[in-house]
Amino acid sequence: MNAKRPRIRPDAKERAALTQLSPNAESSLEQAREGEAGVATGLDVLYARAVWSRLIEPGDAVAGALIGALGASSVLEMLADVDAPQQLETSAAAAGVDLNRRTLAAAVARWRHRLDRAATAADLDRAIASGLQLIGPECSLWPAALNDLGVHAPQLLWVRGEAAFLGLPSLAVVGARACTGYGANVTAELVDSAGTAGIAIVSGAAYGIDAVAHRAALASGAPTVAVLAGGADRAYPAAHESLLDRIAGAGAVCSEMVPGAAPTRWRFLQRNRSIAALATATLVTEAGTRSGSLNTAGHAAELGRDLGAVPGPVTSAASAGCHRLIREYGATLVSNSDELREFLGLDDAAGQLIDGIVDRQSASHRRVLDALPLRGIRSAGEVALAAGLGTEEARGVLAELEMLGCVARAGVPGDLARWRLVRRE
Structure with a gap:
């Protein structure tokens, strides 16, 4: 049956689109072996990853384990088999990955539901129209820090702006959407200090602390990266369209979701894992006890990234989450630029420089x-x-x-x- 398996490869039009979206894809993976599928070119693998970015929700561990062991193209081709769960189970077991048939059957069912070649072609066309780039793990511009997410890592990034900024030493700055004047001021001050030290700023372009962090980075001339829960071509919130345009012009806007995808609650939570993974360290500048930024802090802690938090007035509910991070999770207390420099590991010699x-x-x-x-x-x-x-x-x-x-x-x-x-x- 394997010999008759259809080979899912990009056609001439799709190859042209992929070449435009990722000019170095072919040379970066000229002859990458992908399990039983034989030899796949860089464009074949990039195409398969583009398909997978439509099929799966962010953080799909089953897809991540299979693709990591067998290759994006091979797993995609097995998905077309009538007995795909059995084929995947057998191939995964041979590669040392233990996934039971029931788990694989459920995964195949949800993936096949979104399998639509015309939709993938439309994704590529929309990406070109929006000026996006495609960056896969095989590309030289792929931020290797994302690999720390293991099977939960993104399969692909759709990027607007300068993809090289994704790999810079960076600080994730996150916090409450409904921030106070205190939170906004301290965020701007610390971001300016980090930017002056040559540190890029990563955040999620949401209202509140995220927006303050991006704007402060832009004002200081520091590169800034916005990680979105929806498509990289889709401004969310809509009121931040001009801000996202500025970020793309001086940094990068990225997403693992296909162009035009809508943000959902799950995608916001999974977006946070990418923010934490991309950055060298994470700083929460203001957060209540139910702030979504604490989810980002949790991912940072799980990844072994340095975690910092800014204290606030003891009477302020808006800082209660930060106080909890310091008291219960060992976050480093950061209250000024000198403490930020120490938190980031910039020694006295670097500071004097x-x-x-x-x-x-x-x-x-x-x-x-x-x-x-x-x-x-x-x-x-x-x-x-x-x-x-x-x-x-x-x-x-x-x-x-x-x-x-x-x-x-x-x-x-x-x-x-x-x-x-x-x-x-």
Whole structure:
């Protein structure tokens, strides 16, 4: 029966779409062996993962275990067999994965219900129209930190913006949607401090603390990443459409859900696991005892990520969740920028470098800083011309200065980026 199994591969139109969405997919996995299915190309595997991102809900451990052991293409092809549960059970057992027939039968039933090739083709078309990229675990831009989720890891990310930002050292900043003025102020202050230290900010683009964190990161010139519970092309909440556009222009907006997918309660909870996994550490700046941000904190703790919390007034119900994290779960108490730096593991030498970098610039650093106006922006080409450097050399120096918090991008990443000085008090 295996010899007659239909090979689920992208057709010419789908391959063209996949190449546009992930230009390096073919070369990144030229001949990846996928179990009994034989040799699959990078585009075959990426296509299979795109199909799986429609078939499963986030965090599907059965799909994760099978795909991890047998490969995305192979499991997808077995799904077309009449006796798919038996085939999957036999193949999984041979690969050392123990899944019983009843569990597999239930999984096959729910996956087949969504199996629709036309819908997947529409997903790819919508992704192209929305300017998305496809990033799979086989791609060089895949954030390896997500692999810590094991069988619960996303099968694919649909990304709007600069996918490379997903792999930067980062801090997840989360908290209450109905935040207080205190929560907003302390969040903005700490995010600005983290951004100045070259740390990217990860959050969920929700109302309240999430939005404050993203806006503070944008204001400080730090890269910021929004992880959505619905499609990466779908602004949620709708009122944050312009904010998400700004995040995509200076960072990245990503989701494991197909374009156009609606956020649901389950998807919000599972989105939180990705926020916690992507970030090096998680900081809860204000949260009540029932805040969804405590779910993110729980994922961070399970993953062994550093967990911090900001204390608030003892009379404030909006900070009760933070106090519980500190008292019962061993979260690090963070109340100011110095404590944040300590929490993030930035030692005194690093802090002195950040605070006093202007006094110890290399010649090329000084020339590039001199080439930037006190107010206004310039392209890398304009900076190179003013500094007397080659354009590629100027881009490299600008990237170094960005990590040191001395300059910031004022436009989209890449050749269209514009640069500005970061003003320091």
